[in-house]
Amino acid sequence: MNTDNLRAFVMAVDEGTFESAAALLRVSGSAFSQRIKALEKEVGQVLVTRTVPVRTTAAGEDLLRTARQMVLLEDEARRSLGFRGSSKNYTPTITLSVAVNADSLYSWFIRVLQEAATWDDVELHLYPEDQEHTHELLRSGTVVAAVAEHPTPVSGCRSRLLGTMRYWPVASAELLDRHRADDGSPNWQEIPVVDYSIRDSLQRTALQRVGVDSPRVTHLIPSVEAYNAAVGYGLGWGMIPEGMMPAGVMEGTHPDLRIIREIGAEESALHWQHWTTTTPALDRLSAAVERAAARMR
Known part of the structure; x- marks a missing residue:
């Protein structure tokens, strides 16, 4: 397959x-469209929808991962040979698309970005997603690597343990006091919960330990900083990583926030999954991730 056409396909999906x-490819719209049409003619199937945003068809989803691998390998080869191309062609900066759970991105993964700041030949495209689902982006070919909860590698990938993030259930003492049963115990059904997204299962899993499947009120706050602030303000209770805990909460000296001992901690083992076919840029990223994860809390 023509890699120029494969590159157009990948970039149409990404952009x-x-x-x-x-x-971005510095070609006309008509020339770009012709590349997509030529690729679709070659494979005999429609690969993308002509919508905004562009979506892959079932056939396109099957091809995307292979296309991304071929483009990455070509870019690495061009760079290693010192080939920059003419002004009309794409200059091969290496693009590494990575899925990272939001809590990691907000904490230990920042050190990866600090290292990447010295790489002038790589651009990072980060996809925030819950750690239970990042492997789905890897399987679909959307990303080349992922911080994932699942230890079993996606087909065609490698997996290695990075470490464990420990989450503690935290709530405002005032919030808990407003929702107590007659015997003084917390009324878990009535105490609002804060979830990061509809795919965030940490709180629901923890609630099952106290016999509650679905609380009456669940707030969705898709921002780590805002999520932690919402718990701090008493909007609801939530699971906060130990490394992000406000001062005094773990020690029991915070003026308002409390660890909910009845529920207890949840641990999430994180794994680094990436394509088996690696490149120097991907290897460099993997090494940076492992160094950063060694300081995970």
């Missing part, structure tokens, strides 16, 4: 529109 992808 969401033909126009944006064509601009």
